[in-house]
Amino acid sequence: MSLRLFECTAHQIKAKILSKEIRASDFIKIVFDRIKSLEPNIQAFITINEDEAIKKAIEIDKKIESNENVGLLAGLPVAVKDNICTKNLYTTCASKILETFIPPYDAFVVKRLREEDAIIVGKTNLDEFAMGSSTENSGLKITRNPWNLECVPGGSSGGSAAAVAADLSILALGSETGGSVRQPAALCGVVGIKPTYGRVSRYGLVAFGSSLDQVGTVSKDVRDAALLLRVIAGYDLHDSTSANVPVPDYLDRIDSGVDGLRIGIPKEYFTDAFNADVYKALKDALKIYERLGAQVVDISLPHTEYAVAVYYIVANAEASSNLARYDGVRYGYRTSKPNGIIDMYCRTRSEGFGNEVKRRIMLGNYVLSSGYYDAYYLKASKVRNLIKIDFDVAFEKVDCIICPTSPVPAFKIGERANNPLEMYLSDIYTIPANLAGIPGISIPCGFSKEGLPIGMQILGKHFEEKKLLQIAYAFERETDFHVKKPVLKISSM
Amino acid sequence: MTYEVVIGLETHAELATITKLFCGCSTKFGVEPNTQVCPVCLAMPGVLPVMNKKAFEYALKAAIALNCKIDEFTNFDRKSYYYPDLPKNYQISQNYHNMGIDGYMDISVNGTISRIRIHNVHLEEEAGKLIHPEEVGADYSLVDFNRAGVPLLEIVSYPDMRRVDEVESYMQTLRKILLYTEVSDCKMQEGSLRFEASISLRKKGVDRLGNRVEIKNLNSMKSVLKAIEYETMRQRDVLDRGETVDRETRLWDEVNEKSARMRSKEESQDYRYFPEPDLLPVLIDEKWLRAIKDTIPELPLIRRQRFIETFALSDYDASLLIDEKILADFFEECVKILNRPKSFCNWITNDLLREVKDRKLDIYHLKIKPKQLAALVEIIEKGTISSTIAKEVFSEMIQTGKDPKTVVEEKKLVQISDEGLIEEIIIKIISSNPDAIEDYKKGKKNALTFLVGQVMKETKGKANPKIVNEMLMKKVGV
Numbered sequence: 001m002s003l004r005l006f007e008c009t010a011h012q013i014k015a016k017i018l019s020k021e022i023r024a025s026d027f028i029k030i031v032f033d034r035i036k037s038l039e040p041n042i043q044a045f046i047t048i049n050e051d052e053a054i055k056k057a058i059e060i061d062k063k064i065e066s067n068e069n070v071g072l073l074a075g076l077p078v079a080v081k082d083n084i085c086t087k088n089l090y091t092t093c094a095s096k097i098l099e100t101f102i103p104p105y106d107a108f109v110v111k112r113l114r115e116e117d118a119i120i121v122g123k124t125n126l127d128e129f130a131m132g133s134s135t136e137n138s139g140l141k142i143t144r145n146p147w148n149l150e151c152v153p154g155g156s157s158g159g160s161a162a163a164v165a166a167d168l169s170i171l172a173l174g175s176e177t178g179g180s181v182r183q184p185a186a187l188c189g190v191v192g193i194k195p196t197y198g199r200v201s202r203y204g205l206v207a208f209g210s211s212l213d214q215v216g217t218v219s220k221d222v223r224d225a226a227l228l229l230r231v232i233a234g235y236d237l238h239d240s241t242s243a244n245v246p247v248p249d250y251l252d253r254i255d256s257g258v259d260g261l262r263i264g265i266p267k268e269y270f271t272d273a274f275n276a277d278v279y280k281a282l283k284d285a286l287k288i289y290e291r292l293g294a295q296v297v298d299i300s301l302p303h304t305e306y307a308v309a310v311y312y313i314v315a316n317a318e319a320s321s322n323l324a325r326y327d328g329v330r331y332g333y334r335t336s337k338p339n340g341i342i343d344m345y346c347r348t349r350s351e352g353f354g355n356e357v358k359r360r361i362m363l364g365n366y367v368l369s370s371g372y373y374d375a376y377y378l379k380a381s382k383v384r385n386l387i388k389i390d391f392d393v394a395f396e397k398v399d400c401i402i403c404p405t406s407p408v409p410a411f412k413i414g415e416r417a418n419n420p421l422e423m424y425l426s427d428i429y430t431i432p433a434n435l436a437g438i439p440g441i442s443i444p445c446g447f448s449k450e451g452l453p454i455g456m457q458i459l460g461k462h463f464e465e466k467k468l469l470q471i472a473y474a475f476e477r478e479t480d481f482h483v484k485k486p487v488l489k490i491s492s493m
Numbered sequence: 494m495t496y497e498v499v500i501g502l503e504t505h506a507e508l509a510t511i512t513k514l515f516c517g518c519s520t521k522f523g524v525e526p527n528t529q530v531c532p533v534c535l536a537m538p539g540v541l542p543v544m545n546k547k548a549f550e551y552a553l554k555a556a557i558a559l560n561c562k563i564d565e566f567t568n569f570d571r572k573s574y575y576y577p578d579l580p581k582n583y584q585i586s587q588n589y590h591n592m593g594i595d596g597y598m599d600i601s602v603n604g605t606i607s608r609i610r611i612h613n614v615h616l617e618e619e620a621g622k623l624i625h626p627e628e629v630g631a632d633y634s635l636v637d638f639n640r641a642g643v644p645l646l647e648i649v650s651y652p653d654m655r656r657v658d659e660v661e662s663y664m665q666t667l668r669k670i671l672l673y674t675e676v677s678d679c680k681m682q683e684g685s686l687r688f689e690a691s692i693s694l695r696k697k698g699v700d701r702l703g704n705r706v707e708i709k710n711l712n713s714m715k716s717v718l719k720a721i722e723y724e725t726m727r728q729r730d731v732l733d734r735g736e737t738v739d740r741e742t743r744l745w746d747e748v749n750e751k752s753a754r755m756r757s758k759e760e761s762q763d764y765r766y767f768p769e770p771d772l773l774p775v776l777i778d779e780k781w782l783r784a785i786k787d788t789i790p791e792l793p794l795i796r797r798q799r800f801i802e803t804f805a806l807s808d809y810d811a812s813l814l815i816d817e818k819i820l821a822d823f824f825e826e827c828v829k830i831l832n833r834p835k836s837f838c839n840w841i842t843n844d845l846l847r848e849v850k851d852r853k854l855d856i857y858h859l860k861i862k863p864k865q866l867a868a869l870v871e872i873i874e875k876g877t878i879s880s881t882i883a884k885e886v887f888s889e890m891i892q893t894g895k896d897p898k899t900v901v902e903e904k905k906l907v908q909i910s911d912e913g914l915i916e917e918i919i920i921k922i923i924s925s926n927p928d929a930i931e932d933y934k935k936g937k938k939n940a941l942t943f944l945v946g947q948v949m950k951e952t953k954g955k956a957n958p959k960i961v962n963e964m965l966m967k968k969v970g971v
């Protein structure tokens with residue numbers, strides 16, 4: 001069966017555009033037609049950027065026609081998570097408090113997309129301020145999983161993952177604080193990378209947990225992920241925590257294989273806590289790696305059990321402070337007719353933030369308050385360091401660690417909404433990498449009995465994204481999970 | 494009952510960098526509201542701070558000059574509180590690791606030196622400014638963020654001061670150190686130097702400190718001293734009545750010279766400090782520390798001592814000179830050109846300061862240069878102009894920046910020492926003042942002074958007074 005154009009990967013489309021087989025402006029129209037026909041069901045986008053996208057596509061066509069140099073992403077549609085600032089384009093964080101906010105500047109990663117001639121198709125839905133694992137906490141809309149519209153797409157980058165899975169965009173940017181790219185990628189059957197902390201500039205990514213946040217990629221396959229990561233990675237003077245480490249060409253020697261590599265399996269992760277289908281998919285995947293010449297080794301990450309607790313202290317503490325600026329004074333939502341400044345603060349924030357955000361602000365303020373700081377924040381920071389050391393020790397023995405991305409496939413919308421603790425636990429496999437600052441990639445590795453995608457993640461040492469991509473590509477080449485498409489009914493907008 | 498007054502000061506000084514602490518915005522004072530702002534200092538979503546290295550080095554320099562211990566590791570912390578002039582609703586400051594701790598500063602009160610310990614010196618960011626509309630019943634306030642993010646140094650003293658004269662000397666000495674190290678312009682009228690006092694009273698001989706009251710809104714050094722005096726009286730009254738002083742923060746009302754409670758200790762804020770994750774810790778190595786140390790000039794108290802010893806100046810004169818670094822520098826420049834310290838000291842501490850005061854000149858941007866003052870002193874010594882004329886020349890120089898020779902030529906102020914010319918004038922004066930001659934002959938000595946005055950008037954002050962005197966005495970036959 002030949003692919004419909006919108007089903008193509010970035011590499012396939014790029015080749016067609018560069019060889020003038022199709023014009024960028026014609027392709028972008030196909031993408032917007034697709035968006036119009038499916039968006040009413042999926043609800044992946046908060047803002048659709050059609051006019052600007054078409055203008056940009058025409059510019060790129062002109063460049064190509066006159067044989068000018070074009071960027072690495074020439075003509076490729078990219079959806080951007082709506083907590084990443086785009087100049088003159090709404091950036092809402094899926095929050096009522098920023099519903100009308102239009103940034104006066106581009107995030108570093110957005111600037112990079114523009115420099116490489118990408119086309120920003122729109123801004124995607126998320127859990128409000130990226131706080132959640134299902135995109136149900138969006139203050140603006142509910143995004144549905146393209147594989148089953150009754151199910152969540154995961155989160156918080158649920159809009160980006162759903163958009164790529166439903167072929168509403170070829171590429172997308174997401175962001176992670178505790179698995180928010182890898183988990184929705186797994187639940188939507190696409191590829192998601194969480195780079196090393198510091199690999200990608202956070203400038204313009206609306207802060208949630210500053211010491212954990214990182215922009216990541218969502219794509220249809222591993223090679224596309226390598227292409228997009230190369231564009232957004234790199235040192236940025238505007239982010240003191242971005243690393244001045246050279247960015248390699250991640251596509252170069254991506255087919256190096258895994259012969260002789262040692263893959264670590266953390267015994268703490270393989271408990272009966274997770275779904276049988278997920279367990280089987282993982283076991284099968286490891287068999288493939290062994291067949292390809294890799295050695296599977298048991299390892300231990302002894303402080304794993306503390307990861308979720310540590311994460312919710314550190315992330316919420318930072319969030320409570322990062323979200324203090326939404327006060328109605330300078331931009332965004334302001335309550336009407338406030339009675340003095342305290343009333344303005346209270347009502348603006350009470351009316352502007354959703355429940356999950358409020359819950360986390362309160363938790364964060366609590367753990368930082370005088371008398372509790374040592375017992376919570378300081379202790380959590382120390383345990384966080386132990387978790388980092390766990391990984392350092394493990395990587396002395398193995399080249400990478402493989403484990404499920406999520407303990408379960410996509411769950412039903414509303415199923416967990418009233419149980420925040422259960423929801424928090426769904427990030428159990430992704431959170432440790434954020435705490436340790438190491439990179440991770442989630443790739444499709446199977447389907448559940450219900451036909452829902454299952455993802456596995458590969459974790460590596462700091463700045464070893466290239467190795468992770470090689471390991472991921474070795475598996476992808478041997479399997480066809482990534483090319484399977486959800487069956488989607490077209491409805492009119 | 495006699496009490497001992499225990500006083501500590503917190504000082505805020507804006508650092509003299511040309512850009513803000515975490516963004517590239519200008520720190521220029523007094524421009525249109527909200528014209529020196531950007532996404533970073535307005536705390537737009539997604540922005541990040543980047544440390545201004547110069548500001549960091551200025552803070553480090555001040556900490557060294559205040560004899561602080563400098564830890565190799567420094568970090569920044571977020572201090573959380575909500576106020577509309579604070580864009581992020583947290584201030585990037587230092588709490589767990591200060592720039593410097595446990596320093597000291599020597600102060601001199603009536604020639605006695607005492608040592609005031611410094612608890613810590615740390616770097617933080619300035620807030621914006623609230624503007625309350627003057628119209629009655631206005632239901633809004635405006636915010637100007639031009640100052641938001643300007644680097645601010647906080648210097649916290651131990652409660653080592655006991656009297657207002659110590660407090661005054663502390664403030665003056667600290668100001669001088671900040672000016673000498675050139676880390677702040679210390680313009681109190683522009684708010685770039687501000688003080689907060691904490692005061693407690695205890696019975697003489699008691700070790701334990703009494704309940705401390707903090708006083709804010711002190712807009713000048715005079716307010717600080719007045720507020721301390723007021724607070725001392727207030728607390729004494731409370732204690733004398735057998736009551737206890739509440740731990741609280743009070744606001745000074747400059748107009749009524751009173752303070753009023755702002756908040757009690759119970760209402761005090763929980764700042765929820767935690768390490769700023771957007772900035773990396775800074776490691777200060779030996780080499781860097783030494784390089785900064787090398788930029789610290791001779792500090793005021795030491796300089797004063799040197800002036801006394803090297804230039805044989807009085808304690809009073811030396812103190813006046815070192816009071817403003819720029820004047821002490823001016824003085825030293827002059828002495829380098831012409832070795833007349835006493836003369837330059839007089840010119841600077843008398844004439845120059847008077848002109849500055851009368852004409853409201855900015856001593857940081859004086860038009861007159863040291864080599865011009867040296868040239869003036871030189872032509873006085875040569876007799877080209879009299880010292881009376883010199884004052885007129887100096888006044889012109891300080892206003893226009895012209896060389897003394899130019900002024901003398903333009904105004905034709907060259908001293909008349911030509912005896913023939915002076916004789917002519919004397920003859921004329923004598924003939925037109927016969928009464929004065931009579932008086933003089935009758936023994937009224939001041940008649941001669943009158944005649945000298947007439948000659949000087951006739952020559953518009955240009956006649957050499959020594960020659961006039963001698964010749965007049967000869968003429969009237971003494």
Ligand SMILES: [Zn+2]
Nearest residue numbers: 516518531534
């Ligand atoms: Zn700025």
